[in-house]
Amino acid sequence: MSSTSPTPDHGAGPAVAVTGVTKSYGGRPAVDEVTLDVRRGEFFGLLGPNGAGKSTLVEIMEGLRRADSGTVAVFGESPWPRNTRLLPRMGVQTQSSAFFVRQTVHEHLRTVAALFGVEGAAVDATLEAVGLGGRHDVRVDSLSGGQRQRLAIASALVHGPELIFLDEPTASLDPEGRRDLWEVLRGLKARGRTIVYTTHHLDEAEALCDRVGILVEGRLAVVDEPQHLIGTFGAATRLLVPLGRIEEDRAAALPGVTAVTVQGGHLVLETRATGRVLAALDAATGLDGVQTRTPSLEDVYLDITAGRRPRTPLAANNQEQQA
Numbered sequence: 143m144s145s146t147s148p149t150p151d152h153g154a155g156p157a158v159a160v161t162g163v164t165k166s167y168g169g170r171p172a173v174d175e176v177t178l179d180v181r182r183g184e185f186f187g188l189l190g191p192n193g194a195g196k197s198t199l200v201e202i203m204e205g206l207r208r209a210d211s212g213t214v215a216v217f218g219e220s221p222w223p224r225n226t227r228l229l230p231r232m233g234v235q236t237q238s239s240a241f242f243v244r245q246t247v248h249e250h251l252r253t254v255a256a257l258f259g260v261e262g263a264a265v266d267a268t269l270e271a272v273g274l275g276g277r278h279d280v281r282v283d284s285l286s287g288g289q290r291q292r293l294a295i296a297s298a299l300v301h302g303p304e305l306i307f308l309d310e311p312t313a314s315l316d317p318e319g320r321r322d323l324w325e326v327l328r329g330l331k332a333r334g335r336t337i338v339y340t341t342h343h344l345d346e347a348e349a350l351c352d353r354v355g356i357l358v359e360g361r362l363a364v365v366d367e368p369q370h371l372i373g374t375f376g377a378a379t380r381l382l383v384p385l386g387r388i389e390e391d392r393a394a395a396l397p398g399v400t401a402v403t404v405q406g407g408h409l410v411l412e413t414r415a416t417g418r419v420l421a422a423l424d425a426a427t428g429l430d431g432v433q434t435r436t437p438s439l440e441d442v443y444l445d446i447t448a449g450r451r452p453r454t455p456l457a458a459n460n461q462e463q464q465a
């Protein structure tokens with residue numbers, strides 16, 4: 143965003159290296175022995191259910207919390223204790239971003255920019271990018287939740303950081319705002335920035351992230367590219383057959399069908415042998431009105447977080463970094 147942004151550093155080594163990090167509260171690990179690299183220029187998504195430890199892990203990476211054990215290196219340096227050399231290189235939006243509430247939107251962002259020694263032109267460009275271009279003179283305490291979220295994101299981006307941490311940035315955005323933010327983030331990635339992103343929107347992670355890590359109860363269950371994860375975990379395809387076309391028992395007996403449920407006006411057949419089941423359905427009832435839902439990241443995520451599939455310790459393409 144900033145015209146004075148540093149040139150992205152494409153040096154060797156990961157943007158963030160997390161090694162054996164553990165953090166407990168009251169004897170319970172919130173983050174448990176996590177080892178993970180975020181590559182330079184990568185869009186990395188951190189996923190997991192409520193309370194899985196995402197924010198804790200991200201805040202340890204940012205230098206806002208201290209790990210009980212393990213190490214974190216950001217561009218090769220420890221972010222803890224507060225490392226002022228790293229601050230201009232990182233942009234941080236947390237779930238509880240602070241605001242100067244009595245200022246206007248423009249004053250607020252100008253104040254943030256000034257802390258980083260960034261010129262005013264970057265303020266206007268950043269507000270425009272996050273969709274607050276028409277809100278310069280509105281007081282921060284008069285903004286809606288979604289508008290505040292946009293301002294928090296602007297505050298993380300205004301100084302043109304190389305590494306951007308966004309913690310559920312689309313949580314209170316409307317669908318249009320989400321899509322607009324996707325474009326902003328894709329633009330940042332195209333310019334070589336590294337993005338660490340937590341979200342509960344699996345469609346978003348699938349659309350944006352080069353790799354995702356899924357945390358379950360503080361432990362990293364898997365790290366992989368979304369498409370590879372979907373292929374590797376072999377989540378089922380679902381065939382939606384209008385109710386009344388075939389009896390449930392008969393559908394369940396078709397070769398290749400692994401589960402049958404009723405959802406809305408459909409019988410839902412799960413299968414990993416789509417062609418075979420479609421052919422059998424065609425022979426039994428015809429295919430009129432039958433819809434096919436291919437597996438998504440959400441299916442894999444639900445399987446992993448519900449513990450329905452054996453968890454691999456770490457996917458192969460992250461293991462090369464663990465050596």
Ligand SMILES: Nc1ncnc2c1ncn2[C@@H]1O[C@H](COP(=O)(O)OP(=O)(O)OP(=O)(O)O)[C@@H](O)[C@H]1O
Pocket residue numbers: 167172190191192193194195196197198199
């Ligand atoms: N400051 C704290 N003091 C005590 N417990 C904490 C603190 N911060 C987090 N925890 C606990 O650590 C666990 C992980 O919390 P964390 O906020 O990191 O999860 P999360 O994955 O970000 O969840 P969400 O998706 O709900 O934001 C939770 O059980 C939470 O209650």
